[in-house]
Structure formats: structure tokens, C-alpha cells
Amino acid sequence: MKTVQVDVAVVGAGTAGLAAFYAARKAGASAVIIEGGEYGTTCARVGCMPSKLLIAAADAAHAVGKAGGFGVCVDGDVRIDGRAVMDRVRRERDRFVSFVLRDVEEIPDAERIRGQACFVDDHTLAVADHTRVTSKSIIIATGSRAAYPDSFTSLGDRVITSDDVFNWHDLPKAVAVIGPGIIGLELGQALHRLGVRVAVLGRGGRVGPISDPEIRAYACVTFNEEFTLAPDARIADMQRYGDRVAIRRAGPDGSDVIEYFDYVLAATGRTPNVTGIGLDRTTLKLDAKGVPSFDPLTTRTVSADRASPIFIAGDAGNFIPLLHEATDEGRIAGENAARFALGRQVKPGLRRARIGVVFTDPQIGIVGGGLHAMKPGSFATGQVSFEDQGRSRILLRNKGLLNVYGDLASGRFVGAEMLAPAAEHLAHLLAWALQNEMTVAQMLEMPVYHPVIEEGLRTGLRDLDVKLRAARVNVDKAA
Ligand SMILES: Cc1cc2nc3c(=O)[nH]c(=O)nc-3n(C[C@H](O)[C@H](O)[C@H](O)COP(=O)(O)OP(=O)(O)OC[C@H]3O[C@@H](n4cnc5c(N)ncnc54)[C@H](O)[C@@H]3O)c2cc1C
Numbered sequence: 001m002k003t004v005q006v007d008v009a010v011v012g013a014g015t016a017g018l019a020a021f022y023a024a025r026k027a028g029a030s031a032v033i034i035e036g037g038e039y040g041t042t043c044a045r046v047g048c049m050p051s052k053l054l055i056a057a058a059d060a061a062h063a064v065g066k067a068g069g070f071g072v073c074v075d076g077d078v079r080i081d082g083r084a085v086m087d088r089v090r091r092e093r094d095r096f097v098s099f100v101l102r103d104v105e106e107i108p109d110a111e112r113i114r115g116q117a118c119f120v121d122d123h124t125l126a127v128a129d130h131t132r133v134t135s136k137s138i139i140i141a142t143g144s145r146a147a148y149p150d151s152f153t154s155l156g157d158r159v160i161t162s163d164d165v166f167n168w169h170d171l172p173k174a175v176a177v178i179g180p181g182i183i184g185l186e187l188g189q190a191l192h193r194l195g196v197r198v199a200v201l202g203r204g205g206r207v208g209p210i211s212d213p214e215i216r217a218y219a220c221v222t223f224n225e226e227f228t229l230a231p232d233a234r235i236a237d238m239q240r241y242g243d244r245v246a247i248r249r250a251g252p253d254g255s256d257v258i259e260y261f262d263y264v265l266a267a268t269g270r271t272p273n274v275t276g277i278g279l280d281r282t283t284l285k286l287d288a289k290g291v292p293s294f295d296p297l298t299t300r301t302v303s304a305d306r307a308s309p310i311f312i313a314g315d316a317g318n319f320i321p322l323l324h325e326a327t328d329e330g331r332i333a334g335e336n337a338a339r340f341a342l343g344r345q346v347k348p349g350l351r352r353a354r355i356g357v358v359f360t361d362p363q364i365g366i367v368g369g370g371l372h373a374m375k376p377g378s379f380a381t382g383q384v385s386f387e388d389q390g391r392s393r394i395l396l397r398n399k400g401l402l403n404v405y406g407d408l409a410s411g412r413f414v415g416a417e418m419l420a421p422a423a424e425h426l427a428h429l430l431a432w433a434l435q436n437e438m439t440v441a442q443m444l445e446m447p448v449y450h451p452v453i454e455e456g457l458r459t460g461l462r463d464l465d466v467k468l469r470a471a472r473v474n475v476d477k478a479a
């Protein structure tokens with residue numbers, strides 16, 4: 001058994017782990033990074049990048065279908081070559097992965113350890129059966145994995161997760177996507193646009209990360225115009241039937257509907273990789289899901305009896321499982337783990353305004369914590385529909401509804417939920433305003449070009465401004 005002694009040991013060489021490792025070294029600590037799986041990160045291998053590559057192909061197919069609306073006639077058959085689609089997805093994915101691999105290979109061999117790491121105690125890790133690492137502080141950056149109910153396993157190789165999709169060499173004919181969350185909606189719509197028969201089936205009525213009932217209802221109708229989305233599908237039974245899966249569920253009129261699919265794509269959520277890594281041998285406090293409790297500002301975990309030497313970052317912490325948050329948390333964890341190891345004070349790091357984008361069409365955008373996180377009665381809502389919005393109509397992308405929320409007491413913008421064309425851009429503008437604590441009146445002083453989709457956002461903000469002013473007049477009158 002080899003032994004290694006360092007200031008900081010990072011478990012997991014994903015986005016958060018790499019950011020943590022570089023930050024710890026930059027802060028003057030000696031560090032090692034331990035990887036139990038393949039190098040390359042979830043984002044590049046099976047996450048953000050391949051999913052957006054698949055969506056890009058789907059959007060190209062969709063654009064051909066819409067061209068007639070502009071008087072541009074594509075005569076003859078439009079054929080989707082599934083092999084070519086998947087070939088590009090895998091080729092470009094491999095290119096993104098290669099950039100990560102190049103960076104990882106620049107890390108000196110002595111600072112990189114391969115193998116599954118497991119805690120022995122708060123300061124010690126066993127890596128596979130070959131290395132024991134003793135470290136002044138440790139960062140858990142082990143990521144997450146797709147999770148689905150045990151009952152799905154009876155479907156054998158017919159149940160797949162998003163990881164499997166990006167290794168396909170061709171497109172199947174029919175896929176049932178279970179779980180209308182972020183992954184289910186993105187992949188479900190993309191597969192549909194690529195000619196796969198798709199049904200996206202949920203439980204309980206959720207649609208992606210949307211918590212505003214108006215936006216959710218609008219999204220549900222809009223997506224259903226294109227493909228089957230049943231957020232509360234009431235699946236009675238899923239059975240393997242030869243090489244296919246038969247799904248029995250209640251149809252709209254209450255009668256039984258049975259449909260057959262090549263695969264069930266389980267998109268029922270992800271679970272942090274914190275089981276089986278020996279956390280029971282540490283002094284960490286764990287939440288109900290077995291995830292270490294931690295302070296999101298410092299990323300330091302909470303230990304039973306003293307200042308914890310263990311930090312956590314990225315999906316492993318299950319706080320905001322998004323790429324840019326993994327990078328931020330990794331950097332904060334790396335800096336703080338180094339400070340702790342070198343006998344300095346742990347400090348809060350920068351946490352940015354919350355933003356979420358789902359790459360459907362129209363896209364979903366959430367800014368702030370979402371409607372469900374806001375105190376009832378404390379805010380007003382401004383609204384805009386994109387159905388008659390100038391630029392959106394020009395582009396034939398006039399589908400969408402946006403709600404913006406403003407704090408009644410301060411007049412500040414506090415969040416938004418939308419299904420909108422170019423929501424990725426609208427959400428960024430709004431997130432920047434949120435982080436700068438702008439009032440709605442200040443936001444309306446900002447320039448808006450013509451004709452652009454942002455004019456729609458301005459209409460929503462004007463509506464909100466009127467409501468905030470009216471509320472203030474009422475308060476003044478009452479006083
Ligand atoms: C299909 C899909 C699409 C996505 N799209 C987006 C998107 O568009 N935008 C966005 O912001 N986010 C997106 N995400 C989320 C984003 O990919 C993750 O939030 C991010 O990759 C998490 O990074 P991480 O460093 O925490 O985990 P990872 O990159 O998974 O790194 C964790 C590493 O730890 C290793 N590991 C685990 N256990 C051990 C152990 N015991 N010992 C040693 N090593 C270990 C793993 O092998 C892995 O390499 C998507 C995710 C998926 C699945």
C-alpha cells in the first residue's frame with residue numbers, strides 16, 4: 001500500500017473537482033486529485049455537451065419543417081439519417097472530452113491518483129487497494145448519477161438512462177421518457193424532432209423546473225401540440241414484451257391505453273454519489289438522503305463535534321446541480337480547503353444570482369428561486385405573452401409566456417419564470433439585474449433595441465412596474 005501525505009485531497013476529477021484542485025494549488029497548498037471512473041467530466045461525456053449536440057440536430061430538423069411557413073418550400077422527402085446524427089453527437093462529444101483530457105494530462109502524475117476513494121476517517125482516504133492518502137483537508141466532488149425506481153430493473157436492457165443515449169449509433173423508433181424533468185423534456189423533445197415516437201410521462205404534474213402554475217399550464221399545452229407530454233400519466237403497468245416495453249396507463253377519457261416502445265428512458269432524477277464512500281466513518285452530519293450538510297457560502301461540511309476539515313462541491317452536495325454552480329463551488333471549496341490546511345480562516349465565496357435554462361423549444365428560463373420560493377403577498381407579477389411579440393412573430397417563434405416578479409416593499413426585481421423564445425438570453429439579462437439588486441424602474445431605464453425579443457421582456461417589466469406603483473399608491477393612501 002502506497003502512502004501519500006498532502007494538504008488537500010480532492011475526490012472526483014469532474015468539473016467541481018478540477019476547479020477545486022486548481023484553486024487549492026493556486027492558494028499554495030499541496031494537493032492530489034483522485035478519480036475512480038473515466039476522466040472527461042459528466043458535462044462533456046454524458047451531460048450538457050452531448051445533450052445540446054442532440055438538441056442542435058433536432059432543431060435543424062425542426063427548422064426544415066417550419067421553412068414552409070416562410071414560403072420556403074423543401075420539396076420531396078426530408079430524411080433524418082439517425083446514424084449520421086449520432087455520429088456527429090459522439091464525434092463532437094469526443095472532441096469536448098479531449099479538451100478536458102488534455103488539461104488533466106497536464107497535471108503531474110504524482111498529483112493524480114486513479115481509483116475509487118473511500119473515507120477511513122476525517123483525514124484519511126483509501127484509494128482502491130493501492131494507496132492511502134492522509135490529508136489536512138478533503139474535498140468531496142463525486143458528482144451524481146441517474147436514479148430510477150427498483151421496479152424499472154425488471155425491464156432489463158430496455159431501461160436506459162441519458163448516459164446510454166449518447167452512445168447510440170442509430171436512433172430507435174419509439175421511446176417512453178419517464179420523468180418530465182429537465183433531462184426528460186430536453187431529450188424527449190429532441191428525439192421527437194428527430195423522428196422518434198416519444199411519450200414523456202410523469203407523476204404528480206411537474207413540468208421541468210417550472211413552479212408558476214400559469215407558466216406550467218402554458219408549457220404543457222405548448223409541448224403537447226408537438227409531442228405527448230403527460231405530467232401525471234398514471235402509469236398502471238410497465239412490462240417487457242419481447243424486445244419492447246408495453247406501458248399501460250389511463251388515457252384522457254379514463255380508459256386504459258397500452259403503447260409499445262423500444263426503450264424506457266428513465267429520467268426520474270439524479271442522486272449524489274455519496275453512498276459507499278465511507279461517510280459513516282467520518283464525523284459528518286448527514287441529511288435524510290445521506291448527503292453531508294454544508295454551508296453553501298464556504299462549502300464546508302458540518303461535523304458532529306468540531307470544525308470540519310471536509311468540504312463538498314458540485315452535484316455531490318445536491319444544492320444546485322448545475323455546471324456553473326459546480327465550477328463556483330469547486331473553486332470556493334479549493335480555496336477554503338487550502339486555507340484550512342494552511343491554518344487560515346475559511347471565508348465565504350461568491351454565490352451568484354440563480355439562473356436555470358432548459359434547452360427545449362421554446363426554452364424554459366427560471367431566475368431567482370422560482371415562484372414557489374417567494375413569500376405569498378410580498379410580490380406583484382408582470383406578464384407578457386410572446387404570441388404577438390414583433391420579433392418573435394418575424395422569426396415564427398411566437399410562442400411563450402413570461403412572468404416577472406417584483407417586491408412590493410422595495411420595488412426590486414426578485415425573479416422570473418418563463419417559457420419563451422431565446423429564454424437563455426432573457427434569463428441572463430434578468431439574472432444580472434437580480435444580482436445587481438435592481439429595481440424594476442431601474443431596469444426600465446436600460447436600453448432596448450428594435451426589433452428584438454427583449455422588447456417583449458420590457459413589456460412584461462412595464463406591466464410589473466404599473467402594478468408595483470399601484471400597490472405603493474394604495475399603501476400611501478392607507479397610511
Ligand atoms: C444529460 C445531462 C445534461 C445536463 N445539461 C446541463 C446543462 O445544460 N447545463 C448545466 O448547467 N448543467 C447540466 N447538467 C448538469 C451538469 O452536467 C452537472 O451539474 C455537472 O456536470 C456536475 O459536475 P460535478 O463535478 O459535480 O460531477 P462530475 O463531472 O460527475 O464529476 C464527479 C467525478 O467524481 C468521480 N467519482 C465519484 N465517486 C468517486 C470516488 N469514490 N472516488 C473517486 N472518484 C469518484 C466520478 O467518476 C466523476 O468523474 C446536465 C447533466 C446531465 C446528466
Ligand SMILES: NC(=O)c1ccc[n+]([C@@H]2O[C@H](COP(=O)([O-])OP(=O)(O)OC[C@H]3O[C@@H](n4cnc5c(N)ncnc54)[C@H](O)[C@@H]3O)[C@@H](O)[C@H]2O)c1
Pocket residue numbers: 149178179180181182183184186201202203204206207208209267268269270320321322356357358359
Ligand atoms: N439545461 C440544464 O441546465 C440541465 C439539463 C439537464 C440536466 N440538468 C441537471 O440534471 C438534473 C437532473 O435532471 P432530471 O431531469 O433527471 O431530474 P429532475 O428532478 O429535473 O426531474 C425528474 C422528473 O421525474 C419525475 N419523476 C420522478 N419519479 C418518477 C416516476 N417514478 N414516474 C414518473 N415520473 C417521475 C419528477 O416528478 C420530475 O419531473 C437537473 O436537476 C439539473 O440540475 C440540467
